[in-house]
Amino acid sequence: MIERIVLPQIENYNTINVYLANGGFDSAKKALAKTPDEIIDEVKKSGLRGRGGAAFSCGLKWSFMPKTTTKPKYLCINGDESEPGSFKDRQIFEDNPFQLIEGTIIACYAIGAKVAYLYIRGEYHKWIKMMQAAVDTAYEKGLLGEKMKSTFGSEFSCDLFIHKGAGAYICGEESSLMNSIEGKRGYPRVKPPFPAQNGLWGNPTTINNVETITNIPAIIKNGWEWFSKIGAPKHPGTILFGISGHVNKPGVYERPSGILLTELINDVAGGVLGSKKIKCVIPGGSSMPPLRGDQLEGVKMDAESLRDVGSAIGTGGVMVMNEDTNLLDVLIRIAHFYHHESCGQCTPCREGTGWMEKTLKRIKQGSGTSKDLDLLCDVANHIEGNTICALGEAAAWPVKFMIQRFRDEFEEFVSQEVSLPVPNKVHSMRGTAIPLIDLRK
Amino acid sequence: MSFKFSEENLKRIEEERKKYPTALAAVMPVIYIAQEQNGYLSSEAMEEIASVLGIDKVNVLSVVTFYTMYHTKPMGKYHIQVCTNVSCMLRGGYKIWDQVKAKFGLDHMQVSEDRNFSLEEVECMGACGYAPMLAVNEDYFENLTKEKVEEILDSLK
Numbered sequence: 358m359i360e361r362i363v364l365p366q367i368e369n370y371n372t373i374n375v376y377l378a379n380g381g382f383d384s385a386k387k388a389l390a391k392t393p394d395e396i397i398d399e400v401k402k403s404g405l406r407g408r409g410g411a412a413f414s415c416g417l418k419w420s421f422m423p424k425t426t427t428k429p430k431y432l433c434i435n436g437d438e439s440e441p442g443s444f445k446d447r448q449i450f451e452d453n454p455f456q457l458i459e460g461t462i463i464a465c466y467a468i469g470a471k472v473a474y475l476y477i478r479g480e481y482h483k484w485i486k487m488m489q490a491a492v493d494t495a496y497e498k499g500l501l502g503e504k505m506k507s508t509f510g511s512e513f514s515c516d517l518f519i520h521k522g523a524g525a526y527i528c529g530e531e532s533s534l535m536n537s538i539e540g541k542r543g544y545p546r547v548k549p550p551f552p553a554q555n556g557l558w559g560n561p562t563t564i565n566n567v568e569t570i571t572n573i574p575a576i577i578k579n580g581w582e583w584f585s586k587i588g589a590p591k592h593p594g595t596i597l598f599g600i601s602g603h604v605n606k607p608g609v610y611e612r613p614s615g616i617l618l619t620e621l622i623n624d625v626a627g628g629v630l631g632s633k634k635i636k637c638v639i640p641g642g643s644s645m646p647p648l649r650g651d652q653l654e655g656v657k658m659d660a661e662s663l664r665d666v667g668s669a670i671g672t673g674g675v676m677v678m679n680e681d682t683n684l685l686d687v688l689i690r691i692a693h694f695y696h697h698e699s700c701g702q703c704t705p706c707r708e709g710t711g712w713m714e715k716t717l718k719r720i721k722q723g724s725g726t727s728k729d730l731d732l733l734c735d736v737a738n739h740i741e742g743n744t745i746c747a748l749g750e751a752a753a754w755p756v757k758f759m760i761q762r763f764r765d766e767f768e769e770f771v772s773q774e775v776s777l778p779v780p781n782k783v784h785s786m787r788g789t790a791i792p793l794i795d796l797r798k
Numbered sequence: 799m800s801f802k803f804s805e806e807n808l809k810r811i812e813e814e815r816k817k818y819p820t821a822l823a824a825v826m827p828v829i830y831i832a833q834e835q836n837g838y839l840s841s842e843a844m845e846e847i848a849s850v851l852g853i854d855k856v857n858v859l860s861v862v863t864f865y866t867m868y869h870t871k872p873m874g875k876y877h878i879q880v881c882t883n884v885s886c887m888l889r890g891g892y893k894i895w896d897q898v899k900a901k902f903g904l905d906h907m908q909v910s911e912d913r914n915f916s917l918e919e920v921e922c923m924g925a926c927g928y929a930p931m932l933a934v935n936e937d938y939f940e941n942l943t944k945e946k947v948e949e950i951l952d953s954l955k
Binding site for chain 2: 429438439440441442443444446447478479480481482483518520521522523524525526537538539540541542543558599600601602603607608609639643674676678682686687690691694697698700
């Protein structure tokens with residue numbers, strides 16, 4: 358039987374009565390009877406890792422929150438879901454909102470937060486309404502706010518507010534998400550200080566992904582040992598895989614981590630459209646390094662295995678491209694996206710993303726040379742690691758790795774003739790193929 | 799054109815204000831309310847937002863110009879957004895975009911003369927598994943075909 362933690366296949370599970378009838382909010386009750394440290398320890402031992410992209414240990418992140426502070430603490434739940442290829446959180450808002458609310462209560466208690474903000478991307482009007490309705494119901498039933506003290510028989514209470522984004526990819530980055538909640542432009546902040554020390558309004562803050570938080574009630578209910586045995590040992594639990602592109606049955610599927618990528622594509626998602634060969638797969642949302650279709654055998658879908666083959670799990674958004682796909686068009690589209698979404702704070706990213714898009718478009722127009730491919734990799738290398746936030750890497754990786762791994766294909770788009778610069782005595786000799794001595798003759 | 803929040807919206811703003819410890823933090827929801835009431839964010843609307851929240855106008859302007867869902871010029875009654883990002887592109891997103899453009903004779907961020915329709919080529923909307931997709935105002939239409947698009951567009955009156 359396939360374990361379902363985040364999206365149990367129970368009819369009407371998104372209604373409060375069905376959720377309560379299936380043991381809903383028992384985990385919150387159980388958690389509130391323990392100490393916060395016990396919960397953090399339990400989550401740490403379970404091995405739960407963040408589902409938003411970085412796959413950082415959730416329990417460890419919680420333990421960074423200062424214990425002795427008079428400042429208010431905050432929890433932010435990241436439902437910005439703006440990475441192309443990921444569309445898993447909306448499934449949680451739609452099918453399992455109360456488990457997300459229950460997880461929020463437990464997380465708030467563990468880190469000592471009285472207020473949680475759930476950040477949902479602005480385009481998700483329908484899902485924001487659904488989630489708001491669920492939050493309202495939870496307040497009515499005394500599961501949130503002041504009334505939860507009597508419901509759970511505990512001194513603890515917390516509030517949950519939904520913050521609607523307004524169309525900015527960058528707000529999925531944790532520090533820019535906080536700036537957005539504070540009512541500012543979504544500019545990422547320089548780290549350190551880290552959010553656990555200096556987050557929302559300068560107070561200790563933890564930011565977790567929607568899927569991560571939704572896992573919490575199950576861990577409290579069944580214990581850390583149960584959770585740690587599901588899927589890949591170093592990256593346990595289930596993952597919501599959003600499969601899109603050239604497959605017969607695209608959609609969101611919950612499967613144990615460590616599942617074979619080929620199984621995910623061929624069995625779970627019904628195989629490739631028109632039974633064609635796979636040319637390329639991006640395994641974790643468009644910012645992750647792509648894999649070649651002939652290198653998919655034996656690739657497992659967990660953080661370590663994907664790192665070993667030179668990619669990353671990201672948000673679990675698997676994009677499948679068949680043999681007819683024009684990878685240059687795909688790469689132009691990806692480069693355009695990151696150029697459009699760069700916030701403009703750091704020069705390497707602001708300028709580099711634009712130049713990568715322009716250079717790729719030049720190749721598309723037919724006036725690219727083999728040297729341009731090297732130039733693109735060079736620009737990407739100069740963005741990577743030189744920016745405040747990870748959008749730099751997100752923009753650089755697809756370009757760099759797509760060209761490196763599909764160099765044969767990209768070479769076909771460019772002219773092989775290398776045009777030497779015209780000798781020029783007036784201008785600087787930089788980049789001139791002709792040695793200075795020859796010109797003096 | 800002067801702009802004043804309706805009584806009902808002032809109450810909504812009051813509610814939004816309660817969610818945050820600072821007035822500035824309520825600016826994003828309040829901008830949405832202003833845009834809903836006025837159709838777009840005029841200079842007067844932004845001034846009114848600033849005065850209602852007691853913040854500088856520049857704070858409102860800086861937020862409005864950062865996020866793509868805030869409009870500083872009037873959009874059509876039906877704002878049609880077509881996604882052409884990778885997952886949609888692989889399933890024919892550009893064909894849908896071309897079809898919509900041809901239907902109205904408009905391009906990205908253009909508004910029809912009767913102000914009924916406006917088009918936008920948008921980045922990923924989080925519907926990758928149900929591609930290609932388009933959105934009309936707040937509603938998503940997914941798993942599109944040429945015929946389905948025609949039907950949706952014809953139903954907009």
